[in-house]
Amino acid sequence: MTDNIIELVGIKKCFDGEAVVEDFNLTVKRGEFVTLLGPSGCGKTTTLRMIAGFELPTEGKILLNGEDISGLPPYKRSINTVFQRYALFPHLNVYENIAFGLKLKKLEKKEIVDKVAKVLDVVDMEGFEKRRISTLSGGQQQRIAIARAIVNEPEILLLDEPLGALDLKMRKEMQLELMEMQHNLGITFIYVTHDQEEALTMSDKIVVMANGRIQQTGTPEKIYNEPSNAFVADFIGESNIFNGTMTGLLKVTFCDAEFECLDNYPRGTKLDVVVRPEDIFFNDLSVTKPSSAGQLTGEVISVVFKGIHYEITVQCGKNEVVIQRTRSANVGDTVEMYIEPDAIHCMPCDTLVNSFEGEITKHNMVEFGDGEYECDVTMLYPGSHIDEDGYVVTGDGERIDVRGIRVNVEIPVEAISMSDDQEGTRACGNIINLIYKGDHYNYLIKTDNGFEYVLDDEYLWNENDYVSIIIPKEAIKLTMNTEGTVN
Numbered sequence: 418m419t420d421n422i423i424e425l426v427g428i429k430k431c432f433d434g435e436a437v438v439e440d441f442n443l444t445v446k447r448g449e450f451v452t453l454l455g456p457s458g459c460g461k462t463t464t465l466r467m468i469a470g471f472e473l474p475t476e477g478k479i480l481l482n483g484e485d486i487s488g489l490p491p492y493k494r495s496i497n498t499v500f501q502r503y504a505l506f507p508h509l510n511v512y513e514n515i516a517f518g519l520k521l522k523k524l525e526k527k528e529i530v531d532k533v534a535k536v537l538d539v540v541d542m543e544g545f546e547k548r549r550i551s552t553l554s555g556g557q558q559q560r561i562a563i564a565r566a567i568v569n570e571p572e573i574l575l576l577d578e579p580l581g582a583l584d585l586k587m588r589k590e591m592q593l594e595l596m597e598m599q600h601n602l603g604i605t606f607i608y609v610t611h612d613q614e615e616a617l618t619m620s621d622k623i624v625v626m627a628n629g630r631i632q633q634t635g636t637p638e639k640i641y642n643e644p645s646n647a648f649v650a651d652f653i654g655e656s657n658i659f660n661g662t663m664t665g666l667l668k669v670t671f672c673d674a675e676f677e678c679l680d681n682y683p684r685g686t687k688l689d690v691v692v693r694p695e696d697i698f699f700n701d702l703s704v705t706k707p708s709s710a711g712q713l714t715g716e717v718i719s720v721v722f723k724g725i726h727y728e729i730t731v732q733c734g735k736n737e738v739v740i741q742r743t744r745s746a747n748v749g750d751t752v753e754m755y756i757e758p759d760a761i762h763c764m765p766c767d768t769l770v771n772s773f774e775g776e777i778t779k780h781n782m783v784e785f786g787d788g789e790y791e792c793d794v795t796m797l798y799p800g801s802h803i804d805e806d807g808y809v810v811t812g813d814g815e816r817i818d819v820r821g822i823r824v825n826v827e828i829p830v831e832a833i834s835m836s837d838d839q840e841g842t843r844a845c846g847n848i849i850n851l852i853y854k855g856d857h858y859n860y861l862i863k864t865d866n867g868f869e870y871v872l873d874d875e876y877l878w879n880e881n882d883y884v885s886i887i888i889p890k891e892a893i894k895l896t897m898n899t900e901g902t903v904n
């Protein structure tokens with residue numbers, strides 16, 4: 418028997434032609450506790466529903482113990498699901514709720530009684546058989562929902578935000594109980610949450626998702642300590658994310674200072690540099706003398722008490738640096754900061770350009786993404802100019818009708834901007850993700866037509882804000898699409 422109980426291979430799911438899960442590949446080992454983690458709408462529930470059989474993948478295969486179950490109905494899969502709304506039958510008592518599935522399977526009464534007693538013991542609810550559902554607390558209902566799922570002895574239990582309706586204290590208790598239960602039963606758990614702390618606490622493996630795609634798969638430690646991109650770093654725990662550049666062997670520059678690090682990329686590589694707030698040490702220069710270890714200086718601009726630690730924000734040139742420590746500081750203090758090499762995590766930048774395929778429609782217009790934009794087609798033919806009839810004339814005097822030429826369009830992230838004025842703008846859409854990067858915010862915007870743009874802005878906008886994207890003529894870089902055709 419294969420070690421992998423579930424494999425998702427090249428899964429894609431579309432609703433109304435739009436992909437909500439894409440390029441999804443995952444293997445789950447027998448007995449593993451795997452968590453799908455990501456913001457609302459990223460496709461976690463859809464993925465879970467495909468594993469359960471409530472949705473069919475548009476593309477790709479789902480294997481259970483090596484066998485393709487993609488087309489099997491839910492009841493033929495040895496998989497059970499616990500939903501956030503427990504979906505217990507309110508008119509039945511606890512015993513009848515748990516026994517429901519066993520009665521359908523036509524098991525002997527004695528066997529049903531034994532099995533129900535056993536699972537009530539597992540969820541620590543012995544003696545509750547006769548209680549009506551409405552008389553149970555949220556936590557108790559949650560346990561009964563789990564009991565009802567595990568009484569069928571599934572190979573896999575899918576849990577969709579099962580603790581979402583509980584208060585914080587109860588949620589923390591249930592997290593530990595679920596982990597223990599999973600350990601004792603040896604059932605594979607696939608768990609969905611948008612709560613990063615819950616995922617870090619409970620899982621053997623976390624799958625971080627955004628916009629229907631896996632961003633990173635790994636152990637909680639790996640995901641926290643070595644996030645693979647700025648999204649993961651921002652989503653998991655608190656982070657400082659700075660724009661950096663590799664300046665030499667194991668040397669990186671950010672916040673206008675050079676630091677030693679343990680990551681190596683070619684000199685000049687542009688990076689997102691992640692430093693966790695608890696990994697920045699500082700001396701208050703009003704109390705201590707400057708030391709040779711100090712790498713950055715700045716002024717404290719805010720101090721917030723967070724219970725276990727203080728969150729201290731320091732203005733350091735154009736960057737804001739967030740630090741956590743158990744001792745407080747005073748707003749206005751000048752401080753000196755120090756970061757150990759192993760606390761500096763460097764990741765090559767995700768996107769510095771927005772790329773599209775397009776077509777030249779007139780000598781000064783290109784169509785791509787959401788519409789037609791003014792452009793300079795002479796960049797396709799170095800040394801060329803446009804004559805009075807609108808033809809491109811090359812340096813050799815050849816006249817070219819550029820209409821219909823297929824091109825690659827590249828727009829640097831820093832060359833475009835956004836506005837809340839939609840008048841006359843072609844590309845309008847919602848902000849679907851934002852990341853603070855020390856001295857600016859990095860935004861991902863999905864337009865009404867489904868195109869994605871990345872851009873930087875110094876101001877804070879909110880997720881879901883509806884904005885227009887301003888693409889100046891100078892921002893549009895054209896190259897020939899060699900696979901394209903000339904009409």
Ligand code: ATP
Nearest residue numbers: 432433437455456457458459460461462463464611
């Ligand atoms: P949440 O944490 O809010 O439950 P999620 O990560 O579980 O979010 P999904 O419920 O999987 O996200 O939804 C992913 C996307 O698919 C959303 O944009 C949602 O509106 C869309 N979607 C889900 N089910 C359907 C459906 N039956 N028809 C059309 N669109 C759907």
